[in-house]
Amino acid sequence: xxxxxxxxxxxxxxxxxxxxxxxxxxxxxxxxxxxxxxxxxxxxxxxxxxxxxxxxxxxxxxxxxxxxxxxxxxxxxxxxxxxxxxxxxxxxxxxxxxxxxxxxxxxxxxxxxxxxxxxxxxxxxxxxxxxxxxxxxxxxxxxxxxxxxxxxxxxxxxxxxxxxxxxxxxxxxxxxxxxxxxxxxxxxxxxxxxxxxxxxxxxxxxxxxxxxxxxxxxxxxxxxxxxxxxxxxxxxxxxxxxxxxxxxxxxxxxxxxxxxxxxxxxxxxxxxxxxxxxxxxxxxxxxxxxxxxxxxxxxxxxxxxxxxxxxxxxxxxxxxxxxxxxxxxxxxxxxxxxxxxxxxxxxxxxxxxxxxxxxxxxxxxxxxxxxxxxxxxxxxxxxxxxxxxxxxxxxxxxxxxxxxxxxxxxxxxxxxxxxxxxxxx
Numbered sequence: 001x002x003x004x005x006x007x008x009x010x011x012x013x014x015x016x017x018x019x020x021x022x023x024x025x026x027x028x029x030x031x032x033x034x035x036x037x038x039x040x041x042x043x044x045x046x047x048x049x050x051x052x053x054x055x056x057x058x059x060x061x062x063x064x065x066x067x068x069x070x071x072x073x074x075x076x077x078x079x080x081x082x083x084x085x086x087x088x089x090x091x092x093x094x095x096x097x098x099x100x101x102x103x104x105x106x107x108x109x110x111x112x113x114x115x116x117x118x119x120x121x122x123x124x125x126x127x128x129x130x131x132x133x134x135x136x137x138x139x140x141x142x143x144x145x146x147x148x149x150x151x152x153x154x155x156x157x158x159x160x161x162x163x164x165x166x167x168x169x170x171x172x173x174x175x176x177x178x179x180x181x182x183x184x185x186x187x188x189x190x191x192x193x194x195x196x197x198x199x200x201x202x203x204x205x206x207x208x209x210x211x212x213x214x215x216x217x218x219x220x221x222x223x224x225x226x227x228x229x230x231x232x233x234x235x236x237x238x239x240x241x242x243x244x245x246x247x248x249x250x251x252x253x254x255x256x257x258x259x260x261x262x263x264x265x266x267x268x269x270x271x272x273x274x275x276x277x278x279x280x281x282x283x284x285x286x287x288x289x290x291x292x293x294x295x296x297x298x299x300x301x302x303x304x305x306x307x308x309x310x311x312x313x314x315x316x317x318x319x320x321x322x323x324x325x326x327x328x329x330x331x332x333x334x335x336x337x338x339x340x341x342x343x344x345x346x347x348x349x350x351x352x353x354x355x356x357x358x359x360x361x362x363x364x365x366x367x368x369x370x371x372x373x374x375x376x377x378x379x380x381x382x383x384x385x386x387x388x389x390x391x392x393x394x395x396x397x398x399x400x401x402x403x404x405x406x407x408x409x410x411x412x413x414x415x416x417x418x419x420x421x422x423x424x425x
Contacts, residue, residue, distance in 0.1 A: 003028075003034075004036060004100070005035050005327065006101045007024055007036070008072065009021070010104070010108065011074060013069060013070060013304040013305045014150075014151070014304055015307065016316040017069065017070040017131065018067045018071055019064070019317055021061060024129075025056045028100075031324070034055065036053050038072065039052045039072055041074050041076070042078065046081075046089050048088045065308075068308065074105075078112060079112045089116060094124070098124060100126075103126060104129045105130075107367075110358060113126050114126075117338045118355075125332075125339050127323035127327050127341075127342050129323050130146070132147060133147045133150075133185055133303060137366070140344070140345050148188070149311045149312055151303040151304070154303050155188075155299055155303055156192035158299060159189055159234060163195065169293075170293070172232060172233050172234070172235065173297060174237060178300035178303070179201075180239065182201070183202055195234045195235065196233035196386050197217070197235050197385040198235070199217060199241060200240070201244050202373050203373055209244035211280070216420035218235055220421060221388060223417075225386065226406070237274065274298060275296050278294045290407070315344075322352075325350070326342060339355060341353045341358055393414050393421060396410075
């Protein structure tokens with residue numbers, strides 16, 4: 001039986017999308033399938049519009065693997081918002097004639113793919129290809145999600161430039177990087193670039209976060225640098241820190257109403273976290289009669305549609321091929337007959353994980369891979385950051401230098417920063 005294979009992209013862009021689209025399409029064409037590119041993710045399917053598609057032929061996709069962006073575009077539309085939306089999405093896929101579906105996206109798109117798969121039953125088998133520069137999907141062996149390595153490389157290059165600017169002009173940069181729940185991208189950029197310090201949500205534990213704690217760390221690092229005669233630096237801050245802050249507090253500090261996307265996530269891009277942090281840290285220095293120059297930047301949109309590096313091209317060509325091979329296979333176990341997530345195992349072999357195994361048992365949504373702050377990788381990153389440590393307050397010479405830097409006394413420095421500093425593990 002010749003199948004009609006649909007391909008769609010959901011969520012934010014990531015380097016390698018076109019490579020994954022092209023690889024999947026070419027494999028399906030080689031197998032005698034008709035290939036239908038679905039435009040704008042789930043958006044038109046949810047609306048019941050079967051016309052927003054394009055037939056993909058070899059000439060359309062054979063040379064797109066080096067391009068950034070997505071020839072099919074993307075959206076954050078959610079097919080699971082209501083039962084009616086899900087019914088309409090599946091019905092529209094059937095109207096188009098789709099019997100096999102490749103979805104490319106992150107945790108939200110994976111959740112949508114799982115729900116569509118369950119609802120469609122055996123009529124439509126779904127293969128999800130994991131994509132996100134956040135690197136937060138639980139893939140085997142700690143493998144990255146595609147797009148992450150390209151985003152990290154470009155992000156690190158930009159931060160290296162900012163490090164030079166900071167040194168040259170004697171200023172600080174507060175750089176907020178994408179990463180809605182996990183700090184992988186910020187940590188990867190900060191570690192590779194040798195940023196002065198990096199802050200990620202995982203280091204603050206569970207529960208609601210007080211932004212004052214984040215400002216304490218930033219302020220302490222600046223004071224320590226001043227004591228060393230270096231009035232400059234770059235702090236890379238994961239935007240996911242904003243999601244841990246009470247929304248009412250964010251609204252009060254930013255003057256911006258907190259909005260949510262169709263999956264219920266805070267629209268972190270609308271919250272000027274870097275500006276909030278800059279204003280508070282500058283106020284603290286101003287209250288001591290000091291002036292400090294801080295420039296705030298948001299880093300993320302610049303990374304998402306970059307041309308993929310060879311790693312992500314290689315990776316996505318394998319994943320796209322593997323997705324279609326799985327979809328067209330006649331020898332699929334019962335647990336995979338409706339679909340699953342396509343990835344590589346520890347040996348580099350293609351593997352398909354059943355959708356049910358991706359679900360967080362508490363939320364039912366796709367599980368998120370967080371940064372393991374006990375890992376060697378994080379410990380090394382933390383070791384090379386510059387922060388005010390509890391050991392600094394125990395060393396009389398360092399303590400005197402800190403006090404001189406802010407025109408205070410050692411006792412006042414210890415009282416001010418003692419509760420906020422951390423001990424290097």
